[in-house]
Structures are given as structure tokens and as C-alpha cells.
Amino acid sequence: MKSRVETFIMENFQLQCGVIVPKLQLVYKTYGQLASDSQNVILYPTSYGAQHSDLEWLISPDGILDPTKWFIIIPNMLGNGLSTSPSNSDSPVGSESFWFSHFDNVRLQERLLQEVLEVEQIALIYGWSMGAQQAYHWGSLYPDKVQRIIALCGTAKTTDHNRIFLESLRSALTGDPTWTGQEFTAIPEKGLHTFALIYASWAASQAFYREGIYYKLGYNSLENYLKTGWEVNYLSKDPRNLLAMLETWLHCDVSDNPVYQGDYQKALGSIQAKTWVMPSSSDLYFTPEDCAIEAGLIPNSHYLPIPSIWGHRAGNPYQNPEDQAFIRKAVHNILTED
Numbered sequence: 001m002k003s004r005v006e007t008f009i010m011e012n013f014q015l016q017c018g019v020i021v022p023k024l025q026l027v028y029k030t031y032g033q034l035a036s037d038s039q040n041v042i043l044y045p046t047s048y049g050a051q052h053s054d055l056e057w058l059i060s061p062d063g064i065l066d067p068t069k070w071f072i073i074i075p076n077m078l079g080n081g082l083s084t085s086p087s088n089s090d091s092p093v094g095s096e097s098f099w100f101s102h103f104d105n106v107r108l109q110e111r112l113l114q115e116v117l118e119v120e121q122i123a124l125i126y127g128w129s130m131g132a133q134q135a136y137h138w139g140s141l142y143p144d145k146v147q148r149i150i151a152l153c154g155t156a157k158t159t160d161h162n163r164i165f166l167e168s169l170r171s172a173l174t175g176d177p178t179w180t181g182q183e184f185t186a187i188p189e190k191g192l193h194t195f196a197l198i199y200a201s202w203a204a205s206q207a208f209y210r211e212g213i214y215y216k217l218g219y220n221s222l223e224n225y226l227k228t229g230w231e232v233n234y235l236s237k238d239p240r241n242l243l244a245m246l247e248t249w250l251h252c253d254v255s256d257n258p259v260y261q262g263d264y265q266k267a268l269g270s271i272q273a274k275t276w277v278m279p280s281s282s283d284l285y286f287t288p289e290d291c292a293i294e295a296g297l298i299p300n301s302h303y304l305p306i307p308s309i310w311g312h313r314a315g316n317p318y319q320n321p322e323d324q325a326f327i328r329k330a331v332h333n334i335l336t337e338d
Contacts, residue, residue, distance in 0.1 A: 008027075016251075017101070024078075026083050043124070044073065064324070101251050125139070140255075151277055156254035173192070176192075192234050203311055214229065283314070
């Protein structure tokens with residue numbers, strides 16, 4: 001499989017928050033070969049805490065996205081530690097006057113496609129969680145460039161209920177003794193412990209825990225699953241980046257930009273792409289009900305929930321063959337239909 005990691009630099013880029021960044025960095029990876037007519041492009045934006053290497057498990061000839069047929073691009077979200085982030089730049093942390101938005105992410109990605117890859121049309125935007133948020137922004141901001149959207153377990157606007165979850169995560173990190181109000185003086189181990197517990201309780205469903213799915217994954221107890229399956233993962237992340245990505249998620253609103261000026265229904269109604277809204281039937285923070293409401297506002301949408309007890313994680317089923325097969329079949333059908 002042909003693949004490569006590249007970096008796109010945009011000079012003097014003005015963020016939605018008003019700050020002008022002298023050199024904004026977008027790290028991306030491509031898989032496969034761009035067709036001569038550039039009509040085989042799949043854009044696959046990253047999700048919370050993820051980098052391209054975390055998501056490429058589903059890219060293979062027999063996987064969900066086939067690089068022998070499609071030219072797949074994974075752009076790393078601002079704040080994720082590869083593209084411009086607090087950990088690799090002088091971006092302030094915890095400042096109300098500095099934050100990255102999906103309006104920023106998508107505008108930067110569009111410049112990459114236009115100026116470097118010379119791509120005008122995207123056959124599919126495939127996004128899970130915060131990747132789905134970016135997919136909706138793409139569809140509304142550049143409706144003539146996007147042919148199809150598959151939005152797994154994500155909404156175009158952060159709901160109030162979801163916001164409570166995000167605020168609890170932020171409180172866990174900023175409540176750690178190492179947080180000064182502007183920076184961390186050391187690894188916030190207590191904060192990250194609480195952060196991981198909150199995340200674990202929301203990311204999987206009650207049925208997931210009731211049926212003890214974690215035992216089938218090789219963990220010998222609930223405590224072992226929480227420690228090694230969740231806490232260890234977040235201890236490996238830079239807490240400054242975790243806060244930056246939380247701010248992006250909190251600010252997610254497809255209509256909060258100069259184009260739509262807060263008109264949420266108009267923003268969703270402007271999406272021309274064939275759009276498949278695919279929530280998990282047991283997702284606790286991007287609920288099926290919330291996703292169904294948004295699907296009803298998108299002109300050419302198809303509502304296709306994933307029947308799963310894996311909660312939010314059903315949309316990224318690297319440990320879950322059943323949900324993986326469901327998504328693979330849906331993607332194949334979507335990409336082969338007229």
C-alpha cells in the first residue's frame with residue numbers, strides 16, 4: 001500500500017478566535033494513488049485524542065476503506081499533537097481568547113486539497129466522532145465539493161448534554177494540583193485518572209459493562225480494564241493537547257461562522273452531499289435521537305444506526321468484528337451505488 005506523511009504549512013492564518021498564527025502546520029497522511037481525474041478522494045479527519053496512526057487500522061484492501069481503489073487522506077486535527085498544538089508550538093493553554101475550531105480545521109484542509117493536492121471534488125468524507133463533526137462542517141461550508149458524507153457517532157453541533165460531559169473532563173484536568181491556571185507544572189496524574197474514569201463511563205454503554213465485554217477483550221477485572229484500557233492511554237497524551245481538543249469540541253457548531261451566522265437549520269439544509277447519519281444505538285453522548293434530529297434537517301440524508309451495545313466506540317470498532325462488518329458493508333454499498 002502506497003502511503004506517505006506530509007506537512008502543509010499555511011503562513012499568517014487567522015483562526016476563528018481572531019488570532020493570526022504565523023505558521024500553522026497541518027500534518028497529513030495519504031494512502032493509495034490519486035486517480036488521473038482526481039475523482040477517487042476519501043477524506044478521513046481525525047477524532048478526539050487520535051492521530052492518523054490510530055485510525056489507519058481500517059485502511060486495507062479488505063478493510064472498511066480500500067486504498068487500492070481510493071486515495072485516502074487523513075488530516076490531523078489542530079491540537080492533536082502532530083498538527084499545530086500546544087505541545088509543539090507557543091499556543092496558549094486554557095485561554096478564552098485562543099482556541100481552534102472546526103471552521104479552522106476545515107478551511108485549512110480545503111487549502112491543502114486545493115493548493116497542494118489539486119483536488120476539487122471529494123468522493124466521500126468518512127468521519128467518526130469529532131471526525132463526523134468536521135464532515136458536517138465540510139458539507140455545509142463547501143457543499144459543491146463534497147459528494148458523500150458518512151458521519152459515524154457525531155453531531156454537527158455540541159448539545160447541552162454533551163457539553164456537561166466535556167466540562168467534567170476539563171474540570172478533571174484543571175482541578176489537578178499541577179494546573180496553575182495557565183499551564184501544567186508536571187504530569188497531572190490525579191486529573192488524568194479522573195479524566196479516564198469519566199471517559200470510560202460515557203464511551204461504552206451500560207449493557208457493555210453489564211455483559212462484561214471487557215473480559216472478552218482479555219482484561220481480568222473491571223479495575224484492570226479501567227487502568228490499562230483507559231488510564232494508561234491518556235497518561236501517554238499531552239494534557240495541554242487534551243484541553244485544546246476539548247475546546248474545539250465545545251465550540252462545535254456548524255452554523256457558528258461568518259457564512260451561516262448562527263442559523264443552524266440553514267447550515268444543515270445547505271449540505272448537498274448524500275449523507276449517511278450513522279449513530280450507535282447505544283451512544284451516550286451523541287445519542288441516536290440527537291443524530292436523527294440532525295438527519296431530518298439535511299436534505300439528502302439517510303439514517304442508518306449501528307445496532308450495538310458498544311456505545312460510542314461502535315463507530316471505531318477496531319476490537320469489535322460485528323460492528324466492523326456492519327460499517328464495512330454500509331461503506332461498500334454507499335461507494336458502489338449509482
